[in-house]
Amino acid sequence: MADETPTKSRLTRRQLLIGGGVGVGLVVAWTVWPRRYGPNLTAAKGEHIFNAWLKIGEDGHIAVAVPQAEHGQGSWTTLPQIVADELGADWRTVAVEQAPLNPLYANPLAASELFEGVFDRLPQNMREGHITRSALMLTAGSTSVRQFEGDLRDAGAAARVLLQKAAAKRWNTDWQATGTAQGFVVHDKDKLRFGELAAEAVGGSLPDPLPLRAGENGRLSGQSLQRLDSPAKIDGSVNFAADMRLPGMVFAAIRQGPTADSRLVSADKAAADRVHGALKVVEGDHWVAAVADNWWAANRALGALAPRFAAPVGGASDYSIRGALDAALNGDGVRIGAAGDVGAAFRGVQVVSAEYRAAPALHAAIEPRTATAAWSDGTVELWMPTLAPGLARSAVAAAMGVGEAAVIIHPMPIGGGFGIGLESDAGVQAAAIARAVERPVQLTWSRAEDCVHDRFRAPAAARMTGRVDQNGRLVGLLAKIAAPSTGHELAARLLASDTAAQAALALPANGDAYAVAGGTPFYQIPNWALDHHPADIGIPTGYWRSGAHSYTCFFTECFIDELAHAANTEPLSFRVAMLGGNARLARCLTTVAALGGWEGGVAGSGQGIACHSFRGSHIAVFAEAHIEEDQSIGIDRIVAAVDCGRQINPDIVRQNVEGGLVFGIAQALGASTRFKDGLATVRGFGDLDLPVLADMPDITVELIASEADPGGVSELAVPPVAPAIANALQSATGFRIRSLPLKVGET
Structure with missing residues (x-):
């Protein structure tokens, strides 16, 4: 340049x-x-x-x-x-x-x-x-x-x-x-x-x-x-990646092996050729694609191929994932942060302890992964939804064996994604298929393929321990969190061609701070410690809206509620008393309590509260919830108070908060999957227990005026929703659910 x-x-x-x-x-x-x-x-x-x-x-x-x-x-x-x-x-x-x-x-x-x-x-x-x-x-x-x-x-x-x-x-x-x-x-x-x-x-x-x-x-x-x-x-005039149309363009559907080291062992190409409109079958390292003159024909040809893959025996399952997290939690951890002396705070005194879990979560965006590619004179152009165009260019260049100057990325508007747009799999595959067929090609993953081969929000388990003194003050908190090292995994995958990043990964590490981000308490606790217990769970993980905060906030805010009950203290007052150094968050809590009509979270009230400080912004969430006769969870009301600093466009701030609250409800009630033989069992939206319009509670958002520097907004509202609902269910029923997603009968 x-x-x-x-x-x-x-x-x-x-x-x-x-x-x-x-x-x-x-x-x-x-x-x-x-x-x-x-x-x-x-x-x-x-x-x-x-x-x-x-x-x-x-x-x-x-x-x-x-x-x-x-x-x-x-x-x-x-x-x-x-x-x-x-x-x-x-x-x-x-x-x-x-x-x-x-x-x-x-x-x-x-x-x-x-x-x-x-x-x-x-x-x-x-x-x-x-x-x-x-x-x-x-x-x-x-x-x-x-x-x-x-x-x-x-x-x-x-x-x-x-x-x-x-x-x-x-x-x-x-x-x-x-x-x-x-x-x-x-x-x-x-x-x-x-x-x-x-x-x-x-x-x-x-x-x-x-x-x-x-x-x-x-x-x-x-x-x-x-x-x-x-x-x-x-x-409808905006063009998303799937709306791209190029002269002579063909369409591709893809089926991938269960793991990155899978290999194709059989495919009925003759059957695929008999599908009207089918043009060619293209094989990759661990995938096979059918190409046709329209996507419907390509998908039918893919079904006719009936591909079979060989993969290592003993893929991940619910049982193996839980076992890996348990083993990690009971093994040695790496201290990520600490203050005071937790050991001394706990010594010789009765402490409160509880274990929490969070299942893997899917991105499940409206727009499945897609890319359009065209090869010409040794150069490939790609039209794709991407949050990282430079990383996409590097990934395609490395996979195709060409220089980065030979790869042109056209970033397109994105239909959601919540982090999956960092991944470049579809772009790499589209480029390979376009080179093989020597025509522009549009690759679109099926909904099932998008679910099965997601880069999941990591599952996690936590052992929380705390001590409240005779005056009802929290004097010690220890959070031991077992989770895969998603931060290192992301860097190794997304920055594979980045020499400096790979050199940094080769240096001695002190745990994975990304995997427990949000676990450092924003409360004034004299003695606290946060440990990461790395777990090898056997499934790929990636960035999901709000990252690890989505589960660390659940662990912390539910446990703070338990400690408030152990101290015989009203949960709001218990929190505010520890926020002397965070007046903005304290104001969010008192505001949301006033707007929600907080009754102290007493038994039978069905009210719960949670808060979080995140990337320079602060939020408190009030929830009212109950259990339906069919044992499903009903959410009656959500109120949020937000201080995100100076607001450039208040309506957009509100839209982000409202969207985050709905996303948080989805995390609380579903958005997860089980695993069997290394594969996610979910195949579409219908399997995800996502809330629908009829499930939506009354939502109120209060934006608190502030002249502080702008903080982050787009992910702010996701973390505290699930703990607020869980705390509300505890006050409604008397028992506590300690796992995500929230299921009646599971603790």
Whole structure:
């Protein structure tokens, strides 16, 4: 990429931080790598590129380049809104486009959230420099606003100053005497449209530091502006990956062996050939695909193939997974964090102890995994839903034996996914099939294939121990959590071609912090410890919405409720008394209690409460629940109070919280699978016990105003829902369910 003189100070500081070396023979020289990167946006006729984040057309339109995937969380609105706010734009003229792969759009914050315990083994200067240099673009960990707000504000401010200078030159006045509003540069009664000034404004000089807009008048930040992605989704004009159509394109259906080391032993190709529309059978290392002129025919041909695979004997089962977790829990653990002296706090005194479990969870997105691929002159183009386009490019290049320059990724809007979009399996397979048939091909996994070969949210087990003193104060807490090392597994799989990451994985590790993320107490407890007990469970695991917080919050908040009962203390007061250093979370708790009509969680009330602090945001959830006559669980009401700091678009914050609450209900009631002979038994939505519209409770969300820096939102509401419901069921029935999903009769 071409080197260019930076146009704004923040981009200069953030463009690249390059470090020295790390063990295992990895040495990176300062002089080898470029220190600055230029934008590689493309401009349409009449458009002018102001910086890596925005273009302004002579017709007045403003195009904002967004490096984050849009999968319903609203990043294609909130991020352009930041630019438009700082620019002084008219929201009606703002458009969004997917940013190209470029180190300028790397997301170190998401890398640290997603690969916790991997990159942090490297020196900081090398870690951040490597993430930037490798263009590690990621949509993960609720990081979009947290990572890019500063860059986007600077981008808008830089363009605004250039437009003001161009207008001031025409008016022969000081540019600092001008301002912007609703897409105009204004000075007294004079005003000029941005589009009129765009051509002459580009390339001007900028002050250091850049002045940000002052005052509250006309600000777009903090307003619930219309989402930019909604109109196309409403009228059906948006193209998802499965909507791609290329000249001469064919369709493929796939069947995979139960494990990565499976091998195909038989397939009835003659039977597949007899299916009308069938064109070819393509075999991979552990999969076989049928190609036809339409997907229905491809799926019928796949059924006719009746493929059989050989796999290692003794695949994972419910019994083996439970046994592996039990063995890990009873074995040696690795201390991830601690304060005070837990051993001394427990010594010679009666303690409270309980064990909890969480089953594997599926992603079960509306859009099954899919990709469209086309080979031409040694280059492959892929249209696919991906949260990590750079990682997808690397995976395809490695699998196809070509350089990364020969792989072009077109990220598409995503129909949900909740983490599965980090995986590139469908893209790799589509590329291989396209090369074999020498035609563009669209591969779509069946719903059964999508369920059986998911990268599951890891199952986990916990042994929680605590001690409450004679004054009802929690003085000691020990959390021992058995779970697979999903963080290391993710890094090894997704960063397979990343030399620095693999070198970091080869260094001595102190457990897997990702596997127990969220287990560190946010309460003020004088003595506490968190141990990870790595478990080899025999199934692939991956990132699932909110990661390990989805089960660690369940373990902690249910156990805190048990400790409150042991202390004969009302659960809300018990929590608030330990939150002296977290006033924002305490306010969430008192707010949700007031809104919900909290009665103290007394026997028969059917009320429960839980809270969580997560990525700079805070949430408390109140639930009312009961047991139906058929022994199913009924949820009557959910109330949430949220403090996520400064809100760019309150409506989008609310949408994310509401969606997270529904997702949390799904986790509480279902979204799981059993295992037999190494395979998930679930084959579709009907097997997942997902809540339907008739099951939805009344949901109330209160957003607490705050001027703190924005925190993460898209995953915030998922973790505390299940423990709030479990605590409500305990108050309704007198017995406690300690396993996810919640099932009556299981403790």
